[in-house]
Amino acid sequence: MSTMLEVSGLTHQYGQGERAHVAVRDLTFTIESGQLACIVGPSGCGKSTLLRCISGLIPATGGSVRLHGDEVSGVPDDLAVVFQDYSRSLFPWLTVAKNVEFPLRWQKVPKADRKRRAEEVLESVGLSGVGKKYPWQLSGGMQQRVSIARALVSRPALLLMDEPFASVDAQTRGELEDLTRRVQRELGSTILLVTHDIDESVYLADRVLVLSKSPAAIVADLDIALPADRDQITTRESEQFVSLRSEVARLLQSPQVQRTGEADTTDAAHAAGESGDAAGARTDAGSGAGSDRFTETHGTAESSDETATARS
Amino acid sequence: MSAPTVAAKRGRILGSAAVTWLVFALALSAWELIALGADTVYFPRMTAILGTGADILLSGPAWRLMLGDAVFDIVLPSLATALGAWAFSAALGVALGTALGRSRWAMDYCGTLISFLRSVPPVTLMPAFMVMFGIGKQMEIAAIVFSTLWPIVLNTVDGVRSVDQVKIDTARSLGTPRRYWLGMIVLPAAMPKIFAGLRLSLSIAILLMVVAEIVGGSGIGLRISTTQSTVQYTEMWFWVLLLGALGYALNSALLAVERLVLGWQPAREDDA
Numbered sequence: 001m002s003t004m005l006e007v008s009g010l011t012h013q014y015g016q017g018e019r020a021h022v023a024v025r026d027l028t029f030t031i032e033s034g035q036l037a038c039i040v041g042p043s044g045c046g047k048s049t050l051l052r053c054i055s056g057l058i059p060a061t062g063g064s065v066r067l068h069g070d071e072v073s074g075v076p077d078d079l080a081v082v083f084q085d086y087s088r089s090l091f092p093w094l095t096v097a098k099n100v101e102f103p104l105r106w107q108k109v110p111k112a113d114r115k116r117r118a119e120e121v122l123e124s125v126g127l128s129g130v131g132k133k134y135p136w137q138l139s140g141g142m143q144q145r146v147s148i149a150r151a152l153v154s155r156p157a158l159l160l161m162d163e164p165f166a167s168v169d170a171q172t173r174g175e176l177e178d179l180t181r182r183v184q185r186e187l188g189s190t191i192l193l194v195t196h197d198i199d200e201s202v203y204l205a206d207r208v209l210v211l212s213k214s215p216a217a218i219v220a221d222l223d224i225a226l227p228a229d230r231d232q233i234t235t236r237e238s239e240q241f242v243s244l245r246s247e248v249a250r251l252l253q254s255p256q257v258q259r260t261g262e263a264d265t266t267d268a269a270h271a272a273g274e275s276g277d278a279a280g281a282r283t284d285a286g287s288g289a290g291s292d293r294f295t296e297t298h299g300t301a302e303s304s305d306e307t308a309t310a311r312s
Numbered sequence: 313m314s315a316p317t318v319a320a321k322r323g324r325i326l327g328s329a330a331v332t333w334l335v336f337a338l339a340l341s342a343w344e345l346i347a348l349g350a351d352t353v354y355f356p357r358m359t360a361i362l363g364t365g366a367d368i369l370l371s372g373p374a375w376r377l378m379l380g381d382a383v384f385d386i387v388l389p390s391l392a393t394a395l396g397a398w399a400f401s402a403a404l405g406v407a408l409g410t411a412l413g414r415s416r417w418a419m420d421y422c423g424t425l426i427s428f429l430r431s432v433p434p435v436t437l438m439p440a441f442m443v444m445f446g447i448g449k450q451m452e453i454a455a456i457v458f459s460t461l462w463p464i465v466l467n468t469v470d471g472v473r474s475v476d477q478v479k480i481d482t483a484r485s486l487g488t489p490r491r492y493w494l495g496m497i498v499l500p501a502a503m504p505k506i507f508a509g510l511r512l513s514l515s516i517a518i519l520l521m522v523v524a525e526i527v528g529g530s531g532i533g534l535r536i537s538t539t540q541s542t543v544q545y546t547e548m549w550f551w552v553l554l555l556g557a558l559g560y561a562l563n564s565a566l567l568a569v570e571r572l573v574l575g576w577q578p579a580r581e582d583d584a
Binding site: 052055057075077079080081083085088089091092093094095102103105106107134136137150 | 476478479481482484485486487488489492497500501503574576577578
């Protein structure tokens with residue numbers, strides 16, 4: 001498996017000087033091709049900032065993001081984002097079909113092909129025959145399906161999803177989760193999905209990255225070894241699922257204790273190292289997976305931090 | 313919105329359209345009765361006014377669809393002045409408003425000036441326009457352009473500035489090239505506000521057309537002032553009513569265009 005996304009030492013702060021707010025501090029992780037990874041973290045921990053940095057919508061103040069080896073500066077061509085607020089993300093002045101065709105316009109795809117591909121992708125998200133309608137004429141869940149179709153139509157190497165199911169009802173949410181997994185496997189896409197919902201992250205992902213409170217730092221990296229075929233009822237009641245979700249829940253709670261100690265240390269590099277160790281230990285205790293990855297991560301974190309200190 | 317509610321709304325609108333015209337007809341009838349009772353030269357009967365109007369407008373030969381000389385010599389030139397000047401304002405105002413709205417600092421510098429220019433009652437500037445452009449079409453056009461421009465500019469600035477951040481992020485993440493940015497994202501998003509400005513300024517254009525024509529002595533405005541000073545009140549009332557009808561027709565036409573252009577907007581029935 002090749003590496004699709006490589007985030008190293010990513011740091012972002014809003015503002016300068018005393019009023020500066022560090023939203024993301026020294027994040028390092030990689031996503032492999034074909035993975036469906038979830039980042040789960042408490043509300044306001046900087047998840048959206050992280051996504052905006054990865055998608056090139058805002059330049060990170062430190063560290064680097066590489067998409068299949070190329071440094072991300074500005075919005076990359078083969079990346080798409082699905083935003084939480086579908087009603088604000090879809091263009092209300094375009095029909096559903098035109099919304100879905102939109103990204104293809106800029107890739108010089110001939111008109112007939114655009115139309116055909118839009119129809120195909122709409123069909124794959126279960127929305128055949130609504131192309132001529134306007135977004136507001138569809139239900140919320142259908143509108144989010146349109147956004148997903150629009151993101152997938154250009155076959156992006158990486159699909160980023162920012163709390164994509166947070167604005168729909170529970171029933172629709174389950175349907176969209178299954179749809180996402182199905183489409184991801186059919187198209188072999190790589191997806192990085194950000195959520196605050198523990199159950200959702202475990203249900204959806206092949207891998208869950210647990211973030212701490214703001215400024216976001218990775219506290220654990222869990223492989224989700226649930227069977228590939230998942231079911232809203234049986235998967236969620238399986239022992240494996242329950243223990244994984246409990247583990248994620250504990251990880252989300254406990255870092256607060258750890259962070260009080262971290263706050264005393266002024267040395268950023270030291271603090272980052274500490275959190276990395278602690279998370280690594282916990283991951284081992286939990287699933288036994290990812291310890292190698294953490295040693296690697298640790299190394300990159302320190303080296304990139306040195307460069308950060310050198311710059312400042 | 314489900315189909316039955318749309319149908320129900322249509323029904324209600326058709327009903328209300330019939331009622332609204334009934335009320336209009338009743339008002340005309342009331343005028344007729346009051347004028348009949350009052351029996352004064354200043355307040356002629358509605359049937360007399362409409363009869364005079366028919367004589368003026370439909371006195372022409374059959375090959376001109378009976379349209380009289382007044383239509384070609386008075387009504388159409390006046391309309392052309394108002395619409396031409398308004399269209400010029402629309403093009404200039406949208407361009408100017410887009411430029412100002414897209415610029416990060418332009419409105420910080422020019423905002424107060426534009427709000428001030430907009431607040432000056434344009435009628436009071438008539439003497440200034442007469443001095444600058446002399447009496448004639450130029451002066452009329454200048455007056456209409458000056459008074460219709462600012463509402464369009466300000467509405468366009470507002471529309472261009474209020475493009476939703478999520479839409480901007482979406483468009484960027486979908487790789488929209490810079491040169492398509494205005495046409496594909498900014499202007500469609502601003503269109504509802506631009507149309508609000510266009511409608512406001514269209515009614516101002518009619519108003520300023522009459523004032524400029526009364527001052528400058530041409531078109532419908534001249535007919536109104538002439539008939540008034542020569543005690544032809546029946547004809548004077550006809551021209552006043554005609555202005556009302558023209559204003560109504562133009563506004564309806566613009567609304568129809570707006571519905572066509574902004575057909576994507578949900579629930580626009582309420583402002584019919």
